Amino acid sequence: MHTEITSLQDIHEHLWKELGRACVDRHHEWRAFTLASIGMDHQVNARTVILRRVDRISAKLEAYSDSRSPKVSELIKDPHALFLFWSKRLNWQLRIKVTMTVLTSGPYVENLWERVKQSASARDYMSHSTPGSALNDSSSQKMKDNDSNFFAVLQGHVSEVDWLELSKKGHRRAKFIGTSSEWITP
Numbered sequence: 001m002h003t004e005i006t007s008l009q010d011i012h013e014h015l016w017k018e019l020g021r022a023c024v025d026r027h028h029e030w031r032a033f034t035l036a037s038i039g040m041d042h043q044v045n046a047r048t049v050i051l052r053r054v055d056r057i058s059a060k061l062e063a064y065s066d067s068r069s070p071k072v073s074e075l076i077k078d079p080h081a082l083f084l085f086w087s088k089r090l091n092w093q094l095r096i097k098v099t100m101t102v103l104t105s106g107p108y109v110e111n112l113w114e115r116v117k118q119s120a121s122a123r124d125y126m127s128h129s130t131p132g133s134a135l136n137d138s139s140s141q142k143m144k145d146n147d148s149n150f151f152a153v154l155q156g157h158v159s160e161v162d163w164l165e166l167s168k169k170g171h172r173r174a175k176f177i178g179t180s181s182e183w184i185t186p
Contacts, residue, residue, distance in 0.1 A: 008174055008181040015094060015163060018087070019054045019061065030094075034084040035063065035154075037074045037100070046084075047156070059158040061096070064116070065106045066124060067152040069131040073113060075100040075154065083156060093164040098156030113151050125151040 005011050022030035036046040044144040061083060065072055075081060079101070085094040101110050116122055125147050161176040162184075173184040 008176075008183065011163060011174060012161075012176050012181060013174055015092070015161065016054070016056045018090070018092075019051070019085075019094075020056070022051050022085075023054050026062065030085045031085040035081060035086065037071060037081040038076065038078045039074050040070070045071070045074060055158075061098065061156045061158065062110075063154045063156075064121075064125070065102075065152045065154055066131045067102075067150045069152075072102055072152055072154075081156065091166045093166070095162040095164075096156070096158055097160040097162075098158055101155040101157065103153040103155065104151070109153055110150065113149060116151060117149070122149075125149045129147060131147060 005014055017029060018028075022028040025031065031051055032048050033051055034046050035049045036044055045172075049065070051061060052064055054060075079099050081098050081100050083094070083096040083098060083125040085096070086092075112151040113125075116125070159177070163174050163176065165172045171185060175184060182184055
């Protein structure tokens, strides 16, 4: 990859293309990524989430969550977060600074829920047990009715992308902020 993509513009185009692919390709290395945020105890928390949607025009990345999850409360309290992606195939790491918005109601969430509730993952958002409950808790088997859920959409509004390519020919790093970009290392 090192010699194929040389300009910052080409790198920027390619990384957004890869992010878009990760939403539809279940085997893409960026589909599951790390979301880091500040916990209620003011310590850093990190967890793996699934990339569900990429909107390059508005520079927005989305994941889903149970609205009762601790990460939802954390992101509402402090919306600053970091998304971390690694691709062995590309030897690329992305650190994406975002400002989070948590959506739990409204037409957008309702339209997404209509699709999600047809999938096996719907159970993740319909259980009466809160995230982190003991698995042997008898209430964990109980589900809400088909129209009730604890579905939340986590929208990350991208403010900065830190791109790193590891290569035997020499590592390269660049930053993309809005429409500007710069090499950190050549």
